[in-house]
Amino acid sequence: MPETSEHLVHRSNKDDLVKRLNRIEGQVRGISKMISEDKYCVDILNQIAAARAALDQVGLIILEGHVRGCVVRGIKEANEDAIVTELLDVIKRFV
Amino acid sequence: MPETSEHLVHRSNKDDLVKRLNRIEGQVRGISKMISEDKYCVDILNQIAAARAALDQVGLIILEGHVRGCVVRGIKEANEDAIVTELLDVIKRFV
Amino acid sequence: MPETSEHLVHRSNKDDLVKRLNRIEGQVRGISKMISEDKYCVDILNQIAAARAALDQVGLIILEGHVRGCVVRGIKEANEDAIVTELLDVIKRFV
Amino acid sequence: MPETSEHLVHRSNKDDLVKRLNRIEGQVRGISKMISEDKYCVDILNQIAAARAALDQVGLIILEGHVRGCVVRGIKEANEDAIVTELLDVIKRFV
Numbered sequence: 595m596p597e598t599s600e601h602l603v604h605r606s607n608k609d610d611l612v613k614r615l616n617r618i619e620g621q622v623r624g625i626s627k628m629i630s631e632d633k634y635c636v637d638i639l640n641q642i643a644a645a646r647a648a649l650d651q652v653g654l655i656i657l658e659g660h661v662r663g664c665v666v667r668g669i670k671e672a673n674e675d676a677i678v679t680e681l682l683d684v685i686k687r688f689v
Numbered sequence: 690m691p692e693t694s695e696h697l698v699h700r701s702n703k704d705d706l707v708k709r710l711n712r713i714e715g716q717v718r719g720i721s722k723m724i725s726e727d728k729y730c731v732d733i734l735n736q737i738a739a740a741r742a743a744l745d746q747v748g749l750i751i752l753e754g755h756v757r758g759c760v761v762r763g764i765k766e767a768n769e770d771a772i773v774t775e776l777l778d779v780i781k782r783f784v
Numbered sequence: 785m786p787e788t789s790e791h792l793v794h795r796s797n798k799d800d801l802v803k804r805l806n807r808i809e810g811q812v813r814g815i816s817k818m819i820s821e822d823k824y825c826v827d828i829l830n831q832i833a834a835a836r837a838a839l840d841q842v843g844l845i846i847l848e849g850h851v852r853g854c855v856v857r858g859i860k861e862a863n864e865d866a867i868v869t870e871l872l873d874v875i876k877r878f879v
Numbered sequence: 880m881p882e883t884s885e886h887l888v889h890r891s892n893k894d895d896l897v898k899r900l901n902r903i904e905g906q907v908r909g910i911s912k913m914i915s916e917d918k919y920c921v922d923i924l925n926q927i928a929a930a931r932a933a934l935d936q937v938g939l940i941i942l943e944g945h946v947r948g949c950v951v952r953g954i955k956e957a958n959e960d961a962i963v964t965e966l967l968d969v970i971k972r973f974v
Binding site for chain 3: 650653654657658661662665666669670674678681682685686688689
């Protein structure tokens with residue numbers, strides 16, 4: 595609904611986030627390989643927990659950028675109802 | 690510590706798990722692309738929540754196989770202390 | 785830091801929240817009784833999961849009131865840095 | 880389904896668990912009071928996060944006793960299917 599240009603993930607964060615996601619992609623590929631090679635289940639589960647934690651970390655960084663950017667701007671522009679409802683929905687998906 | 694052959698992820702599950710992980714790998718790559726293309730933060734956060742839920746699902750399938758396989762076998766072979774301590778540790782990482 | 789009067793939980797919610805917390809208090813007392821009476825562990829665990837879910841629900845209602853009230857007001861009064869940092873901290877405690 | 884006597888929470892844990900639950904009951908009552916007295920939302924949310932963490936801790940202690948007691952015994956008595964299915968269900972409720 596808002597124009598893309600208004601919702602840019604903060605540029606300095608972008609490189610960091612892409613690097614983190616590349617690492618997570620590698621972790622997921624590694625988990626797939628562990629399953630194919632019949633590695634021990636508990637080692638696989640620990641890798642899954644690590645990938646999930648890394649993904650949560652990316653989510654929190656993006657959420658922080660969203661609140662400091664889009665949410666603050668939306669409220670200042672008196673567009674608060676829509677932006678706040680949307681924020682609460684996304685928080686509920688993570689809790 | 691146990692021999693690999695004793696800890697095989699159940700064969701019929703293996704194909705399904707590898708397919709699920711390939712899909713998650715694609716989701717993670719898609720999230721990275723959304724960030725590069727400055728997509729709206731909330732759409733990115735929803736994709737992250739979806740990837741995390743898919744990863745949890747894989748974790749639960751592997752945990753189930755582990756309990757039904759390694760844990761049951763370990764307890765029957767009177768190796769219960771080590772296997773139960775390890776199981777509780779892995780559960781704590783997921784809760 | 786802000787005056788109490790500015791941070792009132794919305795009045796219509798207050799009665800509902802107090803009722804929910806009374807019910808949770810009763811659930812916690814019931815769990816204690818189940819332990820004293822040596823009830824089956826899985827039944828106790830299910831009650832704990834139910835109490836935790838009820839507590840999360842209360843948290844989400846208060847968080848919603850906080851965002852719609854204090855956060856929106858803080859941002860409009862250009863006090864955005866402090867209020868947003870505090871909000872992100874509290875979200876991290878729940879994720 | 881199993882007789883109560885077989886599923887006793889380990890006696891040495893019982894006093895500790897009841898004490899923890901009494902403390903949680905007090906925390907929940909305190910949260911209710913904070914709401915009645917219009918305390919700041921973020922302070923209330925932090926108290927809710929603390930009560931939830933304390934409840935999770937109780938859940939993990941009971942889960943540990945359950946696995947070391949009922950689950951090990953069930954598997955040794957070749958009653959493994961029912962007990963393992965029940966265990967996986969309860970883990971899913973907590974993850």
